[in-house]
Amino acid sequence: MPSPIPSEVILEARDLTREFDGVKALDKFSLKLHRGQVLGLLGANGAGKTTAMNCMLGLTLPTSGGLYAFGKELQSHRIEILRRANFSSAYTALPANLLVWQNLLVFAKIYRVPKPKERIAELLEMMEITHLHKRVTGQLSAGESTRVNLCKALLNKPELLLLDEPTASLDPDIADKVRKIVLRIRSELNCGILYTSHNMKDIEEVCDHLMFLHKGKVVMEGTPKDIVERSSSSTLEDVFIKIARDGEIVDETAKKEEVAP
Amino acid sequence: MSLHVIQALVLRYLFLYTRSPMRLIELIFWPVVELVIWGYLTLFIQENTTGDFPRIIVFLLGAMILWDVIFRAQQGVAISFLEDVWTRNLLNVFVAPVRTVEYLAATFCVGFLRILVTVTVLGLVAGLMYAFNIFTLGWALLPFFMNLMVSGWALGMISTALILRWGQAAESLAWAVPFFIQPFIAVFYPVSAIKPEWVQTISWALPPTHVFEGMREVLKTGVFAWDKFFWAAGLNIIFLTAAGMVFFYMLTLTRRRGLLTKFATQ
Numbered sequence: 001m002p003s004p005i006p007s008e009v010i011l012e013a014r015d016l017t018r019e020f021d022g023v024k025a026l027d028k029f030s031l032k033l034h035r036g037q038v039l040g041l042l043g044a045n046g047a048g049k050t051t052a053m054n055c056m057l058g059l060t061l062p063t064s065g066g067l068y069a070f071g072k073e074l075q076s077h078r079i080e081i082l083r084r085a086n087f088s089s090a091y092t093a094l095p096a097n098l099l100v101w102q103n104l105l106v107f108a109k110i111y112r113v114p115k116p117k118e119r120i121a122e123l124l125e126m127m128e129i130t131h132l133h134k135r136v137t138g139q140l141s142a143g144e145s146t147r148v149n150l151c152k153a154l155l156n157k158p159e160l161l162l163l164d165e166p167t168a169s170l171d172p173d174i175a176d177k178v179r180k181i182v183l184r185i186r187s188e189l190n191c192g193i194l195y196t197s198h199n200m201k202d203i204e205e206v207c208d209h210l211m212f213l214h215k216g217k218v219v220m221e222g223t224p225k226d227i228v229e230r231s232s233s234s235t236l237e238d239v240f241i242k243i244a245r246d247g248e249i250v251d252e253t254a255k256k257e258e259v260a261p
Numbered sequence: 262m263s264l265h266v267i268q269a270l271v272l273r274y275l276f277l278y279t280r281s282p283m284r285l286i287e288l289i290f291w292p293v294v295e296l297v298i299w300g301y302l303t304l305f306i307q308e309n310t311t312g313d314f315p316r317i318i319v320f321l322l323g324a325m326i327l328w329d330v331i332f333r334a335q336q337g338v339a340i341s342f343l344e345d346v347w348t349r350n351l352l353n354v355f356v357a358p359v360r361t362v363e364y365l366a367a368t369f370c371v372g373f374l375r376i377l378v379t380v381t382v383l384g385l386v387a388g389l390m391y392a393f394n395i396f397t398l399g400w401a402l403l404p405f406f407m408n409l410m411v412s413g414w415a416l417g418m419i420s421t422a423l424i425l426r427w428g429q430a431a432e433s434l435a436w437a438v439p440f441f442i443q444p445f446i447a448v449f450y451p452v453s454a455i456k457p458e459w460v461q462t463i464s465w466a467l468p469p470t471h472v473f474e475g476m477r478e479v480l481k482t483g484v485f486a487w488d489k490f491f492w493a494a495g496l497n498i499i500f501l502t503a504a505g506m507v508f509f510y511m512l513t514l515t516r517r518r519g520l521l522t523k524f525a526t527q
Binding site: 152 | 280353356359521
């Protein structure tokens with residue numbers, strides 16, 4: 001797995017807190033996403049991943065803390081930032097009764113993509129779904145829909161890409177294709193990707209850096225390999241389960257550092 | 262405000278309508294049914310009474326068509342928003358570089374297009390079946406249409422704001438809101454018929470009342486009621502601004518409470 005040297009920070013969350021009826025869904029959450037990096041957000045259901053993602057997309061306003069993209073404050077430069085970013089989620093859809101090309105053309109125009117028809121053809125080819133061009137979006141399979149959604153997310157050649165569980169409900173073959181596409185996008189566009197998933201294979205294969213969330217707090221972070229080693233676990237899935245059940249994990253490295261004179 | 266973005270959003274609605282004949286039928290079916298029923302009723306009364314009824318049929322059919330202008334404009338805003346909710350596309354739009362005013366402007370355009378389709382069909386049906394010429398109102402038709410369309414947009418923003426606030430459980434408001442004011446805006450009867458009299462004060466505070474009273478005046482005297490036009494336009498500016506503020510407030514509240522994503526992915 002390529003591990004690019006961290007460069008320019010393109011997305012930053014500083015001490016982000018988000019409360020819902022007195023419960024902290026995010027608690028002083030901080031993050032730095034570099035250009036060319038794939039950063040994975042992990043955690044059990046309710047850990048705060050989606051809230052973090054929604055705050056970063058400007059869909060939910062944080063209770064306190066700051067959010068910056070390309071060095072600019074998110075809320076006051078929202079449109080400017082969104083033109084350079086894009087998003088795809090397993091939980092959203094494109095209008096079902098439109099044809100694939102119609103949906104993509106609308107978003108290409110919204111993002112002011114030059115030569116939209118050519119760009120759409122290029123992306124459909126990249127995703128190996130050129131044959132779906134004139135198909136009704138609502139009649140696509142889950143795997144086809146995911147790839148069409150990814151086409152939408154890549155229309156504007158985003159510098160910042162937020163992917164929310166892009167392989168959810170996909171079979172292993174299509175999930176593998178999607179992972180390869182994500183890596184290809186990263187290397188071709190040199191964009192920063194924020195990635196959430198419950199699929200540990202995804203995470204190990206795609207992400208350079210991971211952040212484990214529990215009850216809105218970052219409880220562990222590092223490279224996938226590093227995290228497994230530090231937690232004396234055999235797999236990333238073990239780490240996930242330990243954190244989800246116990247809420248914390250013994251960081252062996254930190255322990256050794258404490259003991260050392 | 263970017264015209265490109267508005268154009269793209271309108272294009273999406275055009276694709277939606279052209280891809281779904283049922284949507285087009287819905288635009289025409291109910292207004293035509295209403296028009297036919299009202300038309301037959303007034304013809305029946307006309308044949309069985311004497312006096313001023315030829316004018317009354319013109320009033321009723323004119324009112325019927327103009328009421329649809331408000332309703333279709335309101336639907337243009339509210340239903341366009343619901344289309345995004347139903348298709349789970351709302352998040353894609355809200356995380357795209359689309360300003361709220363651009364989104365609203367696109368729904369206003371959809372409202373305008375819906376009016377064009379409905380009024381053209383109603384005008385043709387009224388002309389063919391009842392020899393009612395919608396242009397009896399002459400040039401007065403245009404400023405009246407504009408005023409009613411703006412009232413419809415304002416009602417559309419209020420409906421959408423309420424749906425944003427209370428979620429999909431409040432969807433029926435997309436159809437109900439115009440009917441909350443219908444009894445008070447003197448669509449089919451003059452303001453003087455509204456009782457008790459203090460309710461008339463409420464009626465005069467609503468912009469469409471001035472349009473419907475103005476329409477009756479044009480049909481009766483042939484003179485354009487400028488005072489009614491300016492009252493309607495002035496009140497419309499106030500109503501549209503207030504509705505816009507309510508919409509922006511509700512949208513901010515929804516974002517602050519984190520309800521937008523839950524609502525959009527339900």
